[in-house]
Amino acid sequence: MPALVLGGNVPGDPQGAQCPHTPPALLLPPDAEKTLDYWNEGARRRLESALALQPAARQAKNIILFVGDGMGLPTMSAARIYKGQLAGGLGEESVLAMETFPHVALAKTYTIDRQVPDSAGTGTAYLCGVKANAKTLGLSGAAVYGKCRTAFGNEVDSILHRARLAGKSVGIVTTTRVQHASPGAAYAHSASRSWYADANMPKEALRDGCKDIAYQLVHNTDINVILGGGRMYMTPRRTPDPEYPEDPAQNGTRKDGLDLIAEWLSAKQGARYVWDKKGLDAVEDDSVSHLMGKSITVCATGNTSSSSRLRECWWGHKAAPVRTPPPRPTPPGLFEPKDMKYELNRNASTDPSIVEMTEKAIRILRRNPNGFFLFVEDE
Numbered sequence: 203m204p205a206l207v208l209g210g211n212v213p214g215d216p217q218g219a220q221c222p223h224t225p226p227a228l229l230l231p232p233d234a235e236k237t238l239d240y241w242n243e244g245a246r247r248r249l250e251s252a253l254a255l256q257p258a259a260r261q262a263k264n265i266i267l268f269v270g271d272g273m274g275l276p277t278m279s280a281a282r283i284y285k286g287q288l289a290g291g292l293g294e295e296s297v298l299a300m301e302t303f304p305h306v307a308l309a310k311t312y313t314i315d316r317q318v319p320d321s322a323g324t325g326t327a328y329l330c331g332v333k334a335n336a337k338t339l340g341l342s343g344a345a346v347y348g349k350c351r352t353a354f355g356n357e358v359d360s361i362l363h364r365a366r367l368a369g370k371s372v373g374i375v376t377t378t379r380v381q382h383a384s385p386g387a388a389y390a391h392s393a394s395r396s397w398y399a400d401a402n403m404p405k406e407a408l409r410d411g412c413k414d415i416a417y418q419l420v421h422n423t424d425i426n427v428i429l430g431g432g433r434m435y436m437t438p439r440r441t442p443d444p445e446y447p448e449d450p451a452q453n454g455t456r457k458d459g460l461d462l463i464a465e466w467l468s469a470k471q472g473a474r475y476v477w478d479k480k481g482l483d484a485v486e487d488d489s490v491s492h493l494m495g496k497s498i499t500v501c502a503t504g505n506t507s508s509s510s511r512l513r514e515c516w517w518g519h520k521a522a523p524v525r526t527p528p529p530r531p532t533p534p535g536l537f538e539p540k541d542m543k544y545e546l547n548r549n550a551s552t553d554p555s556i557v558e559m560t561e562k563a564i565r566i567l568r569r570n571p572n573g574f575f576l577f578v579e580d581e
Contacts, residue, residue, distance in 0.1 A: 231292065255304050263573035265365070266564075267328075271321060271384055271581040314343045322395035325387030329577070330358040339383065339415070340391040350407035353393045362388040363423045365575035371567040373427030375559045376579040377542045380430040381415040384579045389425060390418040399435035401455045420462045420469075427566055427576070429559040431538035433477065436462040443539050444477050445552070452539040463536075476535045479554045482562060535559070541581070556580050 234240045270277070278298065286296025300306075313323035313336040323336045330340060337347045340360060346352040362372045376385045383395040392415055397403045400414045413421070416435040419428070433443060437454030438461060446452040456462075467473050476482050537553050548555065554562075560578050567574035 232295075235295070252304070264568065264575070265361070265573075266576045266578060267361075269328075269384060269577070269579045271378075271579055320395070321383035322387065325384045326358070329360045329362065329387045331361075332358050334358075337383075337395050338393055339386045339395055340389070341393065345393055348394050348404075350393050350410040350412035353391055353412060357391040360388045360423075362425070362575055362577060366423050366425075369570075369572040371426045371570040371572075371574040372423070373563045373567050373574065373576045374425060374430065375427070375556065375563050375576065376430035376581070377556050378430060378579065378581045379432030379435070379538075379541050380428055380536065381419060381432045381435050382430075382541070382581075384581070385430065385577060386415050386419075388577050389423045390415045391422075392418070398432070399455050399457075401439070401457045402435075416456075416462055417460070420466050426574075427563045429482075429535045429537075429554075429563060431536060431540055431542040433463075433536040434539040436536065446539065477537060478552050479537075479550075479558070480552075482535050482537075482554050482558070485562065485566075 278300075282296050282298050282301070283293035285298065286293035289296065309328075311319050311324055312333070313319045313327075314333050316323070316336040320336050322339050323334050326332065326334045326338065326340055332342055334341055334343045335345065335347055338345050338353075340358055341353055342356045342358055344352065345356045362374075366372045374380060374385045374388060376382065378384070379398065380386075381390075381398045386392070386395065393407070393412065394403075395415075397407070397412070397414045399416050400408060403412065403414055414435070416432070419425070420436075434452060434455050436456070438456045438459045439454055440450075441454030441461075443449065443452040443454075463475050467475055474485070476485065535554075543549070543553060545555065556578070560576075563576055563578075564574075567576055
Protein backbone atom coordinates (compact mmCIF):
# COMPACT_ATOMS: atom_id res chain seq x y z
CA MET A 203 0.00 0.00 0.00
CA PRO A 204 1.17 3.56 -0.59
CA ALA A 205 3.34 5.66 1.63
CA LEU A 206 1.55 8.97 2.14
CA VAL A 207 3.60 12.16 1.97
CA LEU A 208 2.08 15.62 2.37
CA GLY A 209 3.55 19.11 2.39
CA GLY A 210 5.65 21.62 0.46
CA ASN A 211 9.24 22.40 -0.38
CA VAL A 212 11.98 23.04 2.16
CA PRO A 213 14.71 25.30 0.74
CA GLY A 214 18.40 25.15 1.42
CA ASP A 215 19.02 21.41 1.71
CA PRO A 216 22.47 20.80 0.26
CA GLN A 217 22.17 17.02 0.13
CA GLY A 218 21.43 15.82 -3.35
CA ALA A 219 21.65 19.31 -4.80
CA GLN A 220 25.08 18.71 -6.31
CA CYS A 221 25.86 15.34 -7.85
CA PRO A 222 29.01 14.61 -9.89
CA HIS A 223 28.34 14.12 -13.58
CA THR A 224 30.85 11.28 -13.84
CA PRO A 225 30.50 8.25 -11.54
CA PRO A 226 33.57 7.65 -9.37
CA ALA A 227 35.84 4.81 -10.38
CA LEU A 228 35.39 3.23 -6.95
CA LEU A 229 32.41 3.33 -4.61
CA LEU A 230 33.98 5.98 -2.41
CA PRO A 231 32.12 8.88 -0.78
CA PRO A 232 32.78 12.43 -2.02
CA ASP A 233 35.47 14.27 -0.10
CA ALA A 234 32.93 16.76 1.25
CA GLU A 235 31.09 14.01 3.10
CA LYS A 236 34.24 13.20 5.05
CA THR A 237 34.21 16.57 6.81
CA LEU A 238 32.31 17.62 9.93
CA ASP A 239 31.33 20.92 8.35
CA TYR A 240 29.38 19.18 5.59
CA TRP A 241 27.07 17.39 8.01
CA ASN A 242 26.83 20.18 10.56
CA GLU A 243 25.99 22.78 7.91
CA GLY A 244 23.35 20.54 6.37
CA ALA A 245 21.77 19.88 9.75
CA ARG A 246 21.79 23.61 10.58
CA ARG A 247 20.03 24.55 7.35
CA ARG A 248 17.38 21.89 7.72
CA LEU A 249 16.75 22.89 11.33
CA GLU A 250 16.44 26.55 10.39
CA SER A 251 13.99 25.68 7.63
CA ALA A 252 11.87 23.64 10.03
CA LEU A 253 11.83 26.41 12.64
CA ALA A 254 10.87 28.97 10.01
CA LEU A 255 7.75 27.07 8.93
CA GLN A 256 4.50 28.96 9.44
CA PRO A 257 1.00 27.49 9.60
CA ALA A 258 -0.90 27.86 6.35
CA ALA A 259 -3.15 30.89 6.68
CA ARG A 260 -5.18 30.27 3.52
CA GLN A 261 -7.56 27.44 2.72
CA ALA A 262 -6.45 25.18 -0.10
CA LYS A 263 -8.38 25.65 -3.34
CA ASN A 264 -7.11 22.61 -5.25
CA ILE A 265 -6.29 19.09 -4.08
CA ILE A 266 -4.15 16.53 -5.91
CA LEU A 267 -3.87 13.10 -4.31
CA PHE A 268 -0.99 11.03 -5.69
CA VAL A 269 -0.97 7.30 -4.94
CA GLY A 270 1.90 4.99 -5.76
CA ASP A 271 0.02 1.69 -5.56
CA GLY A 272 2.15 -0.81 -3.67
CA MET A 273 4.77 1.79 -2.80
CA GLY A 274 6.34 1.71 0.64
CA LEU A 275 9.55 2.81 2.32
CA PRO A 276 11.73 0.21 0.51
CA THR A 277 10.40 1.46 -2.83
CA MET A 278 11.25 5.03 -1.87
CA SER A 279 14.77 3.98 -0.89
CA ALA A 280 15.26 2.22 -4.22
CA ALA A 281 13.94 5.26 -6.10
CA ARG A 282 16.24 7.57 -4.18
CA ILE A 283 19.30 5.46 -4.98
CA TYR A 284 18.30 5.08 -8.63
CA LYS A 285 17.77 8.83 -9.00
CA GLY A 286 21.17 9.57 -7.48
CA GLN A 287 22.98 7.06 -9.65
CA LEU A 288 21.34 8.42 -12.80
CA ALA A 289 22.82 11.78 -11.81
CA GLY A 290 26.27 10.24 -11.44
CA GLY A 291 26.35 9.89 -7.67
CA LEU A 292 26.51 6.88 -5.39
CA GLY A 293 22.75 7.16 -4.92
CA GLU A 294 22.11 7.00 -1.21
CA GLU A 295 22.93 10.68 -0.76
CA SER A 296 20.21 11.74 -3.22
CA VAL A 297 16.95 13.29 -2.06
CA LEU A 298 13.49 12.74 -3.55
CA ALA A 299 11.22 15.76 -3.88
CA MET A 300 8.69 14.21 -1.51
CA GLU A 301 11.41 13.88 1.14
CA THR A 302 11.74 17.67 1.27
CA PHE A 303 8.12 18.18 2.30
CA PRO A 304 7.71 19.71 5.78
CA HIS A 305 5.11 17.16 6.86
CA VAL A 306 5.46 13.41 6.41
CA ALA A 307 3.24 10.71 7.89
CA LEU A 308 2.89 6.95 7.94
CA ALA A 309 -0.50 5.29 7.62
CA LYS A 310 -1.76 2.00 9.04
CA THR A 311 -2.91 -0.08 6.08
CA TYR A 312 -5.40 -2.80 6.96
CA THR A 313 -9.05 -3.59 6.41
CA ILE A 314 -11.42 -4.44 9.23
CA ASP A 315 -11.44 -8.10 8.16
CA ARG A 316 -7.86 -8.54 6.90
CA GLN A 317 -4.43 -7.82 8.32
CA VAL A 318 -3.00 -7.46 4.81
CA PRO A 319 -5.31 -5.16 2.81
CA ASP A 320 -6.09 -4.79 -0.86
CA SER A 321 -6.49 -1.68 -3.02
CA ALA A 322 -10.28 -1.66 -2.74
CA GLY A 323 -10.38 -1.52 1.04
CA THR A 324 -7.54 0.96 1.29
CA GLY A 325 -8.96 3.09 -1.53
CA THR A 326 -12.22 3.30 0.40
CA ALA A 327 -10.25 4.32 3.49
CA TYR A 328 -8.25 7.20 2.04
CA LEU A 329 -10.92 8.41 -0.41
CA CYS A 330 -14.02 7.93 1.75
CA GLY A 331 -12.56 8.19 5.24
CA VAL A 332 -13.78 4.84 6.60
CA LYS A 333 -12.09 1.47 6.88
CA ALA A 334 -14.11 -1.33 5.34
CA ASN A 335 -13.93 -4.97 4.29
CA ALA A 336 -11.39 -6.16 1.77
CA LYS A 337 -12.40 -6.22 -1.91
CA THR A 338 -15.38 -3.88 -1.40
CA LEU A 339 -15.60 -0.40 -2.94
CA GLY A 340 -17.18 2.74 -1.50
CA LEU A 341 -19.09 0.84 1.18
CA SER A 342 -18.94 0.74 4.95
CA GLY A 343 -17.88 -2.37 6.87
CA ALA A 344 -21.52 -3.43 7.06
CA ALA A 345 -21.33 -4.54 3.42
CA VAL A 346 -20.20 -8.10 2.79
CA TYR A 347 -17.84 -8.97 -0.06
CA GLY A 348 -19.68 -10.49 -3.01
CA LYS A 349 -23.15 -9.95 -1.50
CA CYS A 350 -24.99 -7.41 -3.63
CA ARG A 351 -27.87 -6.71 -1.26
CA THR A 352 -25.54 -5.68 1.57
CA ALA A 353 -24.38 -2.70 -0.51
CA PHE A 354 -27.72 -0.88 -0.41
CA GLY A 355 -27.84 1.63 2.40
CA ASN A 356 -24.15 1.22 3.23
CA GLU A 357 -22.70 3.58 0.60
CA VAL A 358 -20.12 6.13 1.75
CA ASP A 359 -19.19 9.45 0.13
CA SER A 360 -15.76 9.95 -1.42
CA ILE A 361 -13.76 13.17 -1.38
CA LEU A 362 -14.20 13.29 -5.16
CA HIS A 363 -17.98 13.23 -4.79
CA ARG A 364 -17.92 15.87 -2.06
CA ALA A 365 -15.67 18.10 -4.15
CA ARG A 366 -18.07 17.81 -7.10
CA LEU A 367 -21.04 18.77 -4.95
CA ALA A 368 -19.03 21.77 -3.75
CA GLY A 369 -18.81 23.01 -7.35
CA LYS A 370 -15.24 21.92 -8.03
CA SER A 371 -14.09 20.09 -11.13
CA VAL A 372 -12.90 16.54 -10.50
CA GLY A 373 -10.72 14.08 -12.34
CA ILE A 374 -9.13 10.64 -12.30
CA VAL A 375 -5.80 9.68 -13.85
CA THR A 376 -4.52 6.12 -13.58
CA THR A 377 -2.19 3.71 -15.34
CA THR A 378 -4.61 0.88 -14.57
CA ARG A 379 -8.13 0.46 -15.92
CA VAL A 380 -10.33 3.31 -14.68
CA GLN A 381 -12.70 0.70 -13.22
CA HIS A 382 -9.91 -0.73 -11.04
CA ALA A 383 -10.03 -0.76 -7.24
CA SER A 384 -8.12 2.43 -6.42
CA PRO A 385 -9.87 4.80 -8.86
CA GLY A 386 -13.13 2.89 -8.45
CA ALA A 387 -13.33 3.83 -4.78
CA ALA A 388 -13.66 7.46 -5.86
CA TYR A 389 -17.04 6.96 -7.56
CA ALA A 390 -18.35 3.38 -7.23
CA HIS A 391 -20.25 1.46 -4.57
CA SER A 392 -19.71 -2.22 -5.20
CA ALA A 393 -19.70 -5.35 -3.07
CA SER A 394 -16.91 -6.66 -5.29
CA ARG A 395 -13.94 -4.87 -6.82
CA SER A 396 -14.04 -7.41 -9.67
CA TRP A 397 -17.43 -6.36 -11.05
CA TYR A 398 -15.83 -4.30 -13.83
CA ALA A 399 -18.68 -4.91 -16.30
CA ASP A 400 -21.96 -6.79 -16.12
CA ALA A 401 -20.20 -9.77 -17.70
CA ASN A 402 -18.05 -10.02 -14.55
CA MET A 403 -21.03 -10.14 -12.19
CA PRO A 404 -22.91 -13.19 -10.89
CA LYS A 405 -26.53 -13.58 -11.93
CA GLU A 406 -27.68 -13.09 -8.35
CA ALA A 407 -26.07 -9.65 -8.14
CA LEU A 408 -27.62 -8.58 -11.44
CA ARG A 409 -31.01 -9.87 -10.34
CA ASP A 410 -30.78 -7.96 -7.05
CA GLY A 411 -30.17 -4.69 -8.87
CA CYS A 412 -26.47 -4.03 -8.42
CA LYS A 413 -24.66 -2.14 -11.16
CA ASP A 414 -21.19 -2.88 -12.47
CA ILE A 415 -18.33 -0.44 -11.87
CA ALA A 416 -18.12 0.76 -15.48
CA TYR A 417 -21.83 1.62 -15.42
CA GLN A 418 -21.34 3.58 -12.21
CA LEU A 419 -18.39 5.43 -13.75
CA VAL A 420 -20.80 6.96 -16.26
CA HIS A 421 -23.94 7.29 -14.11
CA ASN A 422 -22.71 8.18 -10.60
CA THR A 423 -20.71 11.32 -9.77
CA ASP A 424 -20.11 13.52 -12.80
CA ILE A 425 -16.34 13.34 -13.43
CA ASN A 426 -14.76 15.97 -15.67
CA VAL A 427 -11.54 14.15 -16.55
CA ILE A 428 -11.21 10.36 -16.89
CA LEU A 429 -7.83 9.15 -18.16
CA GLY A 430 -6.56 5.57 -18.03
CA GLY A 431 -7.33 2.12 -19.41
CA GLY A 432 -10.46 -0.03 -19.43
CA ARG A 433 -12.12 0.33 -22.84
CA MET A 434 -13.43 -3.22 -23.05
CA TYR A 435 -15.78 -2.81 -20.09
CA MET A 436 -17.56 0.11 -21.75
CA THR A 437 -18.80 -1.47 -24.99
CA PRO A 438 -21.00 -4.45 -26.01
CA ARG A 439 -19.60 -7.93 -26.52
CA ARG A 440 -17.67 -8.50 -29.73
CA THR A 441 -17.24 -4.76 -30.33
CA PRO A 442 -13.78 -4.53 -31.96
CA ASP A 443 -11.22 -2.50 -30.07
CA PRO A 444 -10.09 0.59 -32.06
CA GLU A 445 -6.42 -0.12 -31.39
CA TYR A 446 -6.49 -3.92 -31.69
CA PRO A 447 -9.37 -4.65 -34.11
CA GLU A 448 -7.95 -8.02 -35.16
CA ASP A 449 -7.60 -9.35 -31.60
CA PRO A 450 -10.93 -10.72 -30.31
CA ALA A 451 -9.49 -10.94 -26.79
CA GLN A 452 -9.57 -7.14 -26.66
CA ASN A 453 -13.21 -6.80 -27.78
CA GLY A 454 -15.94 -5.25 -25.68
CA THR A 455 -17.35 -7.44 -22.91
CA ARG A 456 -20.76 -6.02 -21.97
CA LYS A 457 -23.63 -8.51 -22.12
CA ASP A 458 -26.34 -5.90 -21.64
CA GLY A 459 -25.59 -4.34 -25.04
CA LEU A 460 -24.91 -0.91 -23.56
CA ASP A 461 -22.34 1.34 -25.15
CA LEU A 462 -21.34 3.40 -22.13
CA ILE A 463 -19.01 5.59 -24.16
CA ALA A 464 -21.90 6.54 -26.45
CA GLU A 465 -24.10 7.16 -23.41
CA TRP A 466 -21.46 9.44 -21.91
CA LEU A 467 -21.14 11.37 -25.16
CA SER A 468 -24.88 11.83 -25.59
CA ALA A 469 -25.39 12.92 -21.98
CA LYS A 470 -22.81 15.72 -22.08
CA GLN A 471 -23.11 18.47 -24.64
CA GLY A 472 -19.85 19.04 -26.49
CA ALA A 473 -18.17 15.97 -24.99
CA ARG A 474 -15.45 14.11 -26.84
CA TYR A 475 -13.90 10.68 -26.40
CA VAL A 476 -10.23 9.97 -27.14
CA TRP A 477 -8.41 6.65 -27.14
CA ASP A 478 -4.82 7.46 -28.09
CA LYS A 479 -2.12 10.04 -27.47
CA LYS A 480 -2.88 11.86 -30.71
CA GLY A 481 -6.46 12.40 -29.67
CA LEU A 482 -5.43 13.55 -26.20
CA ASP A 483 -2.93 16.01 -27.63
CA ALA A 484 -5.61 17.46 -29.90
CA VAL A 485 -7.76 18.37 -26.90
CA GLU A 486 -5.16 20.93 -25.90
CA ASP A 487 -5.81 22.94 -29.06
CA ASP A 488 -7.43 26.30 -28.25
CA SER A 489 -9.71 25.84 -31.26
CA VAL A 490 -11.63 23.05 -29.48
CA SER A 491 -14.41 25.43 -28.46
CA HIS A 492 -16.79 22.76 -27.19
CA LEU A 493 -14.55 22.21 -24.17
CA MET A 494 -15.29 25.70 -22.94
CA GLY A 495 -17.98 25.07 -20.39
CA LYS A 496 -21.62 24.60 -19.55
CA SER A 497 -23.62 23.94 -16.43
CA ILE A 498 -23.44 20.33 -15.27
CA THR A 499 -26.20 18.41 -13.54
CA VAL A 500 -24.86 16.42 -10.60
CA CYS A 501 -26.53 13.85 -8.39
CA ALA A 502 -27.82 15.17 -5.07
CA THR A 503 -30.77 14.49 -2.80
CA GLY A 504 -30.65 17.27 -0.24
CA ASN A 505 -29.71 15.53 2.99
CA THR A 506 -26.64 13.59 1.84
CA SER A 507 -26.19 12.05 5.27
CA SER A 508 -29.28 9.91 4.81
CA SER A 509 -28.46 6.38 3.66
CA SER A 510 -31.81 5.94 1.93
CA ARG A 511 -31.43 9.18 0.01
CA LEU A 512 -27.85 8.31 -0.82
CA ARG A 513 -29.04 5.05 -2.29
CA GLU A 514 -31.45 6.96 -4.53
CA CYS A 515 -28.56 9.12 -5.68
CA TRP A 516 -25.96 6.42 -6.26
CA TRP A 517 -28.18 3.83 -7.88
CA GLY A 518 -29.93 6.18 -10.28
CA HIS A 519 -33.34 6.72 -8.66
CA LYS A 520 -34.97 10.13 -8.18
CA ALA A 521 -31.70 12.03 -8.54
CA ALA A 522 -32.34 15.76 -8.11
CA PRO A 523 -30.49 18.10 -10.49
CA VAL A 524 -28.30 20.72 -8.84
CA ARG A 525 -26.90 23.67 -10.76
CA THR A 526 -23.21 24.28 -10.16
CA PRO A 527 -20.88 27.00 -11.46
CA PRO A 528 -19.79 26.35 -15.04
CA PRO A 529 -17.03 23.73 -15.12
CA ARG A 530 -15.18 22.68 -18.23
CA PRO A 531 -16.60 19.54 -19.87
CA THR A 532 -13.78 17.22 -20.77
CA PRO A 533 -13.33 14.09 -22.88
CA PRO A 534 -12.57 10.81 -21.18
CA GLY A 535 -9.49 9.05 -22.47
CA LEU A 536 -9.34 5.26 -22.37
CA PHE A 537 -6.03 4.24 -23.87
CA GLU A 538 -6.03 0.43 -23.47
CA PRO A 539 -8.69 -2.32 -23.34
CA LYS A 540 -7.56 -3.20 -19.78
CA ASP A 541 -4.65 -1.74 -17.83
CA MET A 542 -2.24 0.61 -19.52
CA LYS A 543 1.18 -0.75 -20.37
CA TYR A 544 4.13 -0.47 -18.03
CA GLU A 545 6.42 2.45 -18.78
CA LEU A 546 9.15 0.17 -20.16
CA ASN A 547 6.66 -1.36 -22.63
CA ARG A 548 4.68 1.79 -23.46
CA ASN A 549 4.47 2.94 -27.07
CA ALA A 550 5.21 6.64 -26.66
CA SER A 551 3.57 7.46 -30.00
CA THR A 552 0.18 5.95 -29.12
CA ASP A 553 -0.08 5.81 -25.32
CA PRO A 554 0.41 8.91 -23.14
CA SER A 555 2.57 8.67 -20.04
CA ILE A 556 1.25 9.29 -16.55
CA VAL A 557 3.10 12.61 -16.60
CA GLU A 558 1.38 13.66 -19.84
CA MET A 559 -2.04 12.58 -18.59
CA THR A 560 -1.58 14.39 -15.28
CA GLU A 561 -0.40 17.60 -16.93
CA LYS A 562 -3.36 17.55 -19.31
CA ALA A 563 -5.80 16.91 -16.47
CA ILE A 564 -4.44 19.80 -14.41
CA ARG A 565 -4.56 22.21 -17.34
CA ILE A 566 -8.21 21.37 -17.92
CA LEU A 567 -9.40 21.17 -14.31
CA ARG A 568 -7.75 24.40 -13.16
CA ARG A 569 -10.05 26.42 -15.43
CA ASN A 570 -12.79 26.08 -12.81
CA PRO A 571 -12.62 29.18 -10.57
CA ASN A 572 -13.88 27.08 -7.65
CA GLY A 573 -10.87 24.77 -7.84
CA PHE A 574 -10.52 21.06 -8.47
CA PHE A 575 -9.81 17.63 -7.01
CA LEU A 576 -7.59 15.24 -8.95
CA PHE A 577 -6.78 11.63 -8.09
CA VAL A 578 -3.61 10.29 -9.71
CA GLU A 579 -2.55 6.65 -9.40
CA ASP A 580 0.52 4.93 -10.79
CA GLU A 581 0.58 1.17 -10.40
